[in-house]
Amino acid sequence: MSSNPMEQAKPWRLAARAEKMNPSVIREILKVTEKPGIISFAGGLPSPKTFPVAEFAAACAKVLKGDAHASLQYAASEGYGPLREMVAAALPWPADAAQVLITTGSQQGLDLLAKVLIDEGSRILVETPTYLGALQAFAPMQPEVVSVPSDDEGVVIDDLEKKLAPTLAAKAAALPPEGARSPWGGPAANKSAGARFLYVLPNFQNPTGRTMTEARRTALSERAAALGLPLVEDNPYGDLWFDVPPPAPMTARNPDGCVYLGSFSKVLAPGLRLGYLVAPKPLYPKLLQAKQAADLHSAGFNQRVVAEVMADGFLERHVPTIRALYKSQRDAMLAAMREHMPAGVSWNTPAGGMFLWVRLPEGMDAVALLPTAVEHNVAFVPGAAFYADHGDPRTLRLSFVTASADEIRTGVAALAQAIRQHAGKA
Known part of the structure; x- marks a missing residue:
C-alpha cells in the first residue's frame, strides 16, 4: 500500500443518483465514426449544409453594434423577451410569451422537467421506443419508467390504459371533482392517473421516424385529459416535413395539460444550444426556479443573434431548403435499401425528419451486427438503445441527413454486405 496520503484519500463519494447516469450509447458510437473512411448513419446531427453562416455573421455584427454591453451581460432567466415573443407567436395555439422559457x-x-416533476420511485410513461436523451435525463431522478407500446399510428391507447390500470383504482378516491382537476397542482394531482406524465415525440419520432396520426392524437389527448395524465410533447423535428405538414400538436388540444418542447438546433444550428419549453402557468414558476439553479440563463448573446436572424421571416425561406435537402437524401437511402438489402430486412418510409427505422431478419441482433458493420466502414445505432426495457434486438436506426447521396449508396451497400456476412455466422 502506498504511503502517499494523497493516493490513499478517497474524497469523492458519489450520490446515489450518479449511479443512474450512463454514457450516451450514440456518443460512444460516434467515437468509432472518427475512424478514417467510416460512413456514419449513427449520429442525429443536422447537415452542416443547412447552417446559415452568412446570416449569423451579419446578425452577430448587428447585435454587437447595436447593444454590445447588454448582449454580453448576465440576462433574465426566462430568456430574451423578443425571442420569447417570437416563439409564442409561432405556436399554433394561443400562448403567452410569459409561458415560454428559453433553455440551453x-x-x-x-432535465428541468425531471427535476421538477419526478421523485424517486415516481411512475413516468414513455412511448416505446423513445428518445435516448430523454431516458438519460429522467434516470438520475430514479423514476419507475413504464414503456407504452406504439405502432405506426402512434401510442396505442388501449395499451396506455393497461399500463395505468393497476394504479387507477387506488388513485380514484383521491381525485378532486371533475372540472377542478389539474395535472400540475402538486404531488397528489401529479399522481392522479398513477403517473407523473407521459413523454411523447409525435412528429418524425427519434428513433423511428414515425408520425402520430390525427385520430391517435385526438384519442390520446382526450384520454389523458380525462385521466388527469400530463403530457410532455417533444417536437424538435416538426418543421422538417417533406410533402405535407404533420397534424397540429397535442398541446394545441389541451394547453393546460401539456408541456411543449421545441428546439432551434434542427432549423438553425445545434451549436447555439438553444431550445424552449412552453409550460402551463401553474407549472412555469418551478421550472424557472430549476433553470435559475442550473445555469442562471441560456446564452444571452446567442438568443439575441437568433432573434435577429429570425426577425424578417428568415425561417419561412430557410426551412423549405432543409426539407428539400433531407427529402432528397431520404429518397437516396430508400432507393439504396431497395437495391441492396437482402430478403428479410424491412424498413419504413418517414414523411419527414432525419431517421429510418430498420428491422433485421429473424434471429439477428443489431448490437452484435455493429462490429461487423464497422469492419465494412459503416456505422449505425442499434435500436436497443432506445428502449426503457428489453427492446427488439432486431431494430436499428439510420440517419440519412449528414451523408451525401454517394456516401448513402456506398454505406447502404456496405451495410447490406455486413448483414449477409453476419447472417452467415449466426
Missing part, C-alpha cells in the same frame, strides 16, 4: 437546448427542458 431542448435537452435542458427534459
Whole structure:
C-alpha cells in the first residue's frame, strides 16, 4: 500500500443518483465514426449544409453594434423577451410569451422537467421506443419508467390504459371533482392517473421516424385529459416535413395539460444550444426556479443573434431548403435499401425528419451486427438503445441527413454486405 496520503484519500463519494447516469450509447458510437473512411448513419446531427453562416455573421455584427454591453451581460432567466415573443407567436395555439422559457437546448427542458416533476420511485410513461436523451435525463431522478407500446399510428391507447390500470383504482378516491382537476397542482394531482406524465415525440419520432396520426392524437389527448395524465410533447423535428405538414400538436388540444418542447438546433444550428419549453402557468414558476439553479440563463448573446436572424421571416425561406435537402437524401437511402438489402430486412418510409427505422431478419441482433458493420466502414445505432426495457434486438436506426447521396449508396451497400456476412455466422 502506498504511503502517499494523497493516493490513499478517497474524497469523492458519489450520490446515489450518479449511479443512474450512463454514457450516451450514440456518443460512444460516434467515437468509432472518427475512424478514417467510416460512413456514419449513427449520429442525429443536422447537415452542416443547412447552417446559415452568412446570416449569423451579419446578425452577430448587428447585435454587437447595436447593444454590445447588454448582449454580453448576465440576462433574465426566462430568456430574451423578443425571442420569447417570437416563439409564442409561432405556436399554433394561443400562448403567452410569459409561458415560454428559453433553455440551453431542448435537452435542458427534459432535465428541468425531471427535476421538477419526478421523485424517486415516481411512475413516468414513455412511448416505446423513445428518445435516448430523454431516458438519460429522467434516470438520475430514479423514476419507475413504464414503456407504452406504439405502432405506426402512434401510442396505442388501449395499451396506455393497461399500463395505468393497476394504479387507477387506488388513485380514484383521491381525485378532486371533475372540472377542478389539474395535472400540475402538486404531488397528489401529479399522481392522479398513477403517473407523473407521459413523454411523447409525435412528429418524425427519434428513433423511428414515425408520425402520430390525427385520430391517435385526438384519442390520446382526450384520454389523458380525462385521466388527469400530463403530457410532455417533444417536437424538435416538426418543421422538417417533406410533402405535407404533420397534424397540429397535442398541446394545441389541451394547453393546460401539456408541456411543449421545441428546439432551434434542427432549423438553425445545434451549436447555439438553444431550445424552449412552453409550460402551463401553474407549472412555469418551478421550472424557472430549476433553470435559475442550473445555469442562471441560456446564452444571452446567442438568443439575441437568433432573434435577429429570425426577425424578417428568415425561417419561412430557410426551412423549405432543409426539407428539400433531407427529402432528397431520404429518397437516396430508400432507393439504396431497395437495391441492396437482402430478403428479410424491412424498413419504413418517414414523411419527414432525419431517421429510418430498420428491422433485421429473424434471429439477428443489431448490437452484435455493429462490429461487423464497422469492419465494412459503416456505422449505425442499434435500436436497443432506445428502449426503457428489453427492446427488439432486431431494430436499428439510420440517419440519412449528414451523408451525401454517394456516401448513402456506398454505406447502404456496405451495410447490406455486413448483414449477409453476419447472417452467415449466426
